[in-house]
Amino acid sequence: MANVLDGKALAQKIRTQLQQEIQSLQVKVGRPPGLAVLMVGENPASAVYVRNKERACEQVGIVSFGSHFPANISQAELTEVIHSLNNNPTVDGILLQLPLPPHLNAIPLLYEISPDKDVDGLHPANMGRLVRGEAGLRSCTPAGVMQLLREYNIEVAGKDAVVVGASILVGKPMALMLLEAESTVSIAHIKTRDLAKLTCDAEILVVAAGYPKLITPQMVKPGAVVVDVGINRITDYEGRSVIVGDVDFAGVEPLVDYISPVPGGVGPMTVAMLLQNTLWSYKQRVQYSLQ
């Protein structure tokens, strides 16, 4: 039986640490950290994220400025909203929930978010820092995966790692962080000819494709570490709406050494890293008032 990577428990531990640090800092600074989350239209994965994030902010003492915009908001209107948040001194973090409705273009909007407040790490300046191995705001989900591996003392250096998925939100920054930790990294994507051949060689397998049961028992190396990033809402055999990952958990779990569950794995870690990034950004911003 595999060890289950308990992201829920680790995230709770991190939130307790953050709560204590925020409590003592805000006395000196005179205001709590602030996080603005912009959600446009309806997206089930985003809705889960926004709900969990608001609860977590409240727990640690971060003020959350949640804004939910109708699906028909224009590119210009959303750009204006971002500019006003950039100029708002009580906002330390700005997160634009992805994906956006088709009439909106995410890339130009991600350029508009001030790199100092880009708690998703998606601005080219922050992605560039990651590529170069510099400190900075980094994408929450891959940062959460790395922290989870560290918590369980899982050796990464020298290992063969495979990342399934190559998005700028998860797959690409994940591969860069695994490389920084000195593993040998391969990235699979939709055009990969033989996915199973690649995944069968993976000692560390991180899956972020958004496809339920993409990874079957035949596709994993016995004794591997499997991290499931996928968040898919499906209807189960009893007609209920449930969340599942990209890995056939029941089939894969008996074969591997470590596996992260969905829910309770990477998702809560993403939220914890978002809070951590917001605190980091706040500390950068208020360092003068602390001297």
Ligand SMILES: NC(=O)c1ccc[n+]([C@@H]2O[C@H](COP(=O)([O-])OP(=O)(O)OC[C@H]3O[C@@H](n4cnc5c(N)ncnc54)[C@H](OP(=O)(O)O)[C@@H]3O)[C@@H](O)[C@H]2O)c1
């Ligand atoms: N747990 C969390 O905290 C968290 C955070 C973010 C996202 N997610 C979830 O993680 C999943 C991925 O998110 P994302 O934002 O990275 O999604 P995305 O932008 O849709 O990217 C998915 C990536 O997977 C690749 N892919 C899709 N089907 C594939 C297949 N059959 N074989 C190989 N590669 C395949 C795509 O390839 P192409 O680009 O070539 O099409 C793309 O690179 C989703 O389920 C999302 O909800 C979870």
Ligand SMILES: Nc1nc(=O)c2c([nH]1)NC[C@@H]1CN(c3ccc(C(=O)N[C@@H](CCC(=O)O)C(=O)O)cc3)CN21
């Ligand atoms: N800009 C941006 N950044 C993101 O990190 C992001 C988006 N957009 N859009 C949606 C996806 C999906 N993300 C998620 C999705 C779920 C959880 C989460 O907390 N999952 C929990 C609870 C699931 C449940 O309530 O059942 C889990 O245990 O997996 C976190 C981040 C983050 N994502």
Ligand SMILES: [Mg+2]
């Ligand atoms: Mg999860």
